[in-house]
Amino acid sequence: MITLGVILLIVGLIVDSLSVLVWIGAVLIVVGLILNLVPIGGTRRRVF
Helix, strand or coil: CHHHHHHHHHHHHHCCCCHHHHHHHHHHHHHHHHHHHCCHHHCCCCCC
16 A cells, blocks of 8 residues: 555656645555554554
8 A cells, every 4th residue: 555655656746737646645655654553453463
């Protein structure tokens, strides 16, 4: 999800008429980072 956000961000910056892709890419990067940092389901992975 983070890589997709980076790709959309780059494409949006290259093509000036597609400024919406910059916002979509930024949102995907933020959501991807949050999903990676916050454990889903409230359980942390334990390594024994």
